Amino acid sequence: MSKKYCFGVDIGGTTVKIGLFQTNGEIVDKWEIKTNTQNHGSAVLPDVVNSLEEKLKEHSIDKEQVEGIGLGVPAPVNAEGVVQNTANLGWGYKEVKREMEELSGLPAEVGNDANVAALGEMWLGAGKGQKDMIMVTLGTGVGGGVIVDGRPIVGSGGAGGEIGHICVNYEEKDTCGCGKKGCLEQYASATGIARLARIRLKKNEDSSVLRECELEKITAKTVFDALKEEDKVAEEIVEEFGTYLGYAMANLAAVTDPAVVVIGGGVSKAGDILLGYVEKHYQEEAFFANRHTKFILAELGNDAGICGSAKLVIDKTGK
Numbered sequence: 001m002s003k004k005y006c007f008g009v010d011i012g013g014t015t016v017k018i019g020l021f022q023t024n025g026e027i028v029d030k031w032e033i034k035t036n037t038q039n040h041g042s043a044v045l046p047d048v049v050n051s052l053e054e055k056l057k058e059h060s061i062d063k064e065q066v067e068g069i070g071l072g073v074p075a076p077v078n079a080e081g082v083v084q085n086t087a088n089l090g091w092g093y094k095e096v097k098r099e100m101e102e103l104s105g106l107p108a109e110v111g112n113d114a115n116v117a118a119l120g121e122m123w124l125g126a127g128k129g130q131k132d133m134i135m136v137t138l139g140t141g142v143g144g145g146v147i148v149d150g151r152p153i154v155g156s157g158g159a160g161g162e163i164g165h166i167c168v169n170y171e172e173k174d175t176c177g178c179g180k181k182g183c184l185e186q187y188a189s190a191t192g193i194a195r196l197a198r199i200r201l202k203k204n205e206d207s208s209v210l211r212e213c214e215l216e217k218i219t220a221k222t223v224f225d226a227l228k229e230e231d232k233v234a235e236e237i238v239e240e241f242g243t244y245l246g247y248a249m250a251n252l253a254a255v256t257d258p259a260v261v262v263i264g265g266g267v268s269k270a271g272d273i274l275l276g277y278v279e280k281h282y283q284e285e286a287f288f289a290n291r292h293t294k295f296i297l298a299e300l301g302n303d304a305g306i307c308g309s310a311k312l313v314i315d316k317t318g319k
């Protein structure tokens with residue numbers, strides 16, 4: 001019997017997203033289960049395995065036809081599939097790959113969720129056909145995946161590609177969630193953009209549609225909506241966001257020379273309008289030989305994680 005399926009599993013703090021794929025990239029089915037974080041998240045992997053087995057029955061697929069299970073987890077993951085600490089799931093040290101293989105009887109591959117999402121976009125989304133790509137996910141924080149020659153940079157401890165914590169401002173006085181000062185995340189995440197907006201609005205009394213909103217209620221979306229109305233203050237804020245993100249990408253490009261930078265996450269819902277602001281500053285700052293890099297929006301949305309997790313398995317088995 002020929003093996004031709006695999007699972008992609010994206011484990012998040014509230015839900016686990018799961019996809020059943022054919023190894024050619026076709027999604028057969030996708031669904032979600034709740035993440036049970038009680039008892040240090042001890043039920044998370046068994047719940048996933050139960051759900052996978054039910055799905056195989058439902059589709060009358062024999063376990064023999066499944067190549068393996070790929071998992072994306074919200075933590076640094078080393079090459080052995082071990083995590084040290086996963087606050088969102090309640091996990092401490094956990095040998096995720098080994099446990100998953102024992103529970104399921106199938107080969108398992110594990111990656112960091114942001115790295116895996118980047119792999120997904122490269123396989124089936126915006127980065128299709130590319131081998132050198134940076135993906136930046138602008139959500140509550142800034143996540144990222146740096147892909148070189150088709151593989152995400154994992155690093156010695158699994159913390160490669162943590163783009164959000166590159167220092168882009170040595171003068172910053174406010175502290176990032178990570179404890180450092182001047183991280184990209186402080187300017188380019190959804191919360192970072194809202195922070196830039198509050199700082200800008202307090203600076204003077206310039207008129208702006210943003211003043212119709214309570215200062216504490218301003219979000220990245222409010223800012224981009226105002227930008228689309230050609231609000232001058234919103235434009236300044238997005239310009240500042242673009243400066244930091246563009247410069248950070250230029251510095252990364254000097255190391256990895258990506259063909260494309262894929263921008264995803266909630267902030268990317270602002271659409272094409274944001275690309276111009278980032279690309280302009282990238283072009284100003286990039287080394288001349290890196291200026292060919294294109295900026296594009298992510299295409300897979302929440303499916304990037306399951307796609308990339310499945311691809312981890314396919315890359316491993318070479319099929």
Ligand SMILES: [Zn+2]
Pocket residue numbers: 164165176177178179180183185
């Ligand atoms: Zn930080």
